[in-house]
Each structure stands twice: as C-alpha cells, then as structure tokens.
Amino acid sequence: MSLLSVSSILPPPRLGTFSSCFQLLTLSSSPSIISVAHFRAQRNYIPHSTHIPDSHLKLQRLLTENKSGFKNLDNALSLFRKMLKMQPLPCHFHFCQLLTTLVKMKQYQVAFSLFREMCTLSIPVSIITFNIAINCCCHSNRVDYAFSLLATTFKRGFVPNVVTYNTLIRGLLSQHKFAEARLFFANLIKFRQVQPNVVTFTTMIDGLCKTGHTDMALSLFRFMEKSDCEPNTVTYNAIVNSLCKRGLVDDALNLHSRMMDEGIFPDVWTYSPIIQVLCSLKRWEEVGLLLDQMIHDMKISPDVHTFTILVDAYSKSGKLDDAKHLIQIMNERGENPDIVTYTSLMQGYCSQGQMDEALAMLNTIRSKKIMPTCYTYSILNNSIYNLELT
C-alpha cells in the first residue's frame, strides 16, 4: 500500500503569500514621507531602537562566546536569572539563544523549565520559542507534552510552521508511534497545514526505516526523487544507514556510488556506517579502500564516531595495540576520544582476559573526568562474572 497518492502530496504554491509580500515591498519603496532632509534636521537624534544598553551588549557577547555550550549548567542558569532582572528586559532573540545553547548541551528538561518560567513571567515568546520547547519535550520522550504545547501554540494565536511539524513527527517516531506519525504526516498534507520540505520527508524516511517499515521508506524516497523536493545527503544517509543495519552492505555501497552520480556528496555520516558493517564482516581490504577514498579523494575527515568504529573493530579482533595507536592519533588530531571510544578499548582488554589493563582503562576514564555509562560497568561486570565462572 502506498503511503500517499502523488496528487495529494504537494499543495500548489501559495501565491497569495508571495504576492502579499511583494505588495508590502512595493509599498515600502513608494515615495516616502521621510526624506534625507528629515534626518538632517534632527542629526542629534538617536532613534530609541538603535540604543543598546551595555548590559545587553555584555549579554550578547556572553551568549555568542558560549553558544555551543556553557562550561557548566550553573553558569547558564545564573545568566538566565540575571537576564530576568535586567532593565530593560533582554530581547526575545537572546532568550532563544540561551534556550538553544541548553538544547546543544542536551539539557532538554532544564531548557523546558526555563521556557515555562518565561511563560509564567509573561516574557515575550514566539513560535520559535515554542518550537524549542516542543523539541525539548520530544527529546525528553514526552511527545504527549509536545502535542499539548502545539494546542497552546494555537490558543495563543501563533501559527505553527514546518519546523514545528517536523519536530513533532520526529518525536512520534522516536517514541515508536509509527501509526500516529504516519497519520499526522498524511493529515498535514491532506489539510494543507504546511508545505513539507526535505527535512519532513527525511524525518519520515529515517523513522520508517528505524521502525522496520523499509518498503514504505523506499517508496517515499522514490517519490521524492520524482518530486520537486529532491533528496539530499541526509536523506541518502538514512537509507544507507538502514541498509547497513540490515547487513546489506553491497546495496549500501551501490547507493553510495549512485548518490555521487546524482551529484549529492557523501559526508562522514555516509561513510561511517558502511565502514562499520565492512569491519563487522571482516572485509578489511574494502575498509582500507573506503577510508582512503573518504580521506584522500573526498577530503572528508573521520570524526570521533568513525574513529570509535575502528577502535571497536580493532579491539574486537584482539589488535589492542592498533586500537591504542588509533586513540593516540585521535588525540593528536583533536578528535577527543569519548566514553564510547574508551569503553570499546576496555572491552577489548576484557575479552583478552587482561583485566588489569581493563581496570586501568577505567581509571584513565575517571582521570579524564569522563562519566562512565551503564555500558562501561556492564562490560566490566560481565567479564568479572565470566572469570569467576571459569
């Protein structure tokens, strides 16, 4: 059964919106009552809107400096408190910047509670603020809250946009609510709520793949290829990743060549899953060729994930010195190994029965102030348990 009929999928372009924009533009360029002479007469006048208080300039600098994440959560929270006390209040843009930074720090619940506080205190919000909050709910696995926020959005007179809907679709799919996601997507199109874009389709395709509905994902992908909304690298990557997960590495390799033929450039996200599955199949020669192509021909640098895949592959084949050497290369290149990298090497030591080395690894992790995860302890526990059995 096809997901959608072709005719229902793309609403006609919204000429109304474009033409009214155009009208506005024409009006604003019509002879104006404000002339150069007007400004000359008042040359000492500084318009209110251009005056930025020092506190706001300082705030802007702080937000820009820390935009990929504050050193710790308290810094972000105390900045929020300061912002609330500022006179005049910082603009909407700055509050959004702070919330976005918290999202980058994966502090979804904190970001959401700040959003709630903003609403309680009647700090101006917009559809963008709501979208950030909806995204936080989805990432905290509370897609139910996300939908109640959608209702609030309507109640407050904001118009949800394609970002709102894409976020909600992803939220439903990440909660394995496939039927709901599909219905929501179909209704958006049926009732012309929004014009889907490449992110909408890619989100659906990726979610369909991950919920085991690969046939539907492929038909949506084929539909995109024929439509005005052409697949991009991320769309191809969703399919490549799914093929790799299903062990269909040759299909993945074919798709990889096809995307290049179509003029869509692969990125590190395309290569990593293919390299991973080739490693698991011990097709080492091809791993080498692909890495060479990626690094030298395509000029794509392996990142933490790619390196970790290789560290894991070496560890699993007992080549612990090579794995250690890779970690050294990572450090030299500034691709800092993370908990997954170290856990992979630690597992290598465990499976070789080198428990002293494995425990030393745990100490290294601690000394680097990296938080071990349940994987780290579970691997250690299982090895100790297995040793006791033998």
Place this chain on the structure above:
DNA sequence: ATAGGGTTAG
C-alpha cells in the same frame, strides 16, 4: 533564534 542522520554490553 527553531526541525532531520552515525559509535560501545548482555
């Protein structure tokens, strides 16, 4: 200033 993708255990 808002949305999409890859790595580790049993």
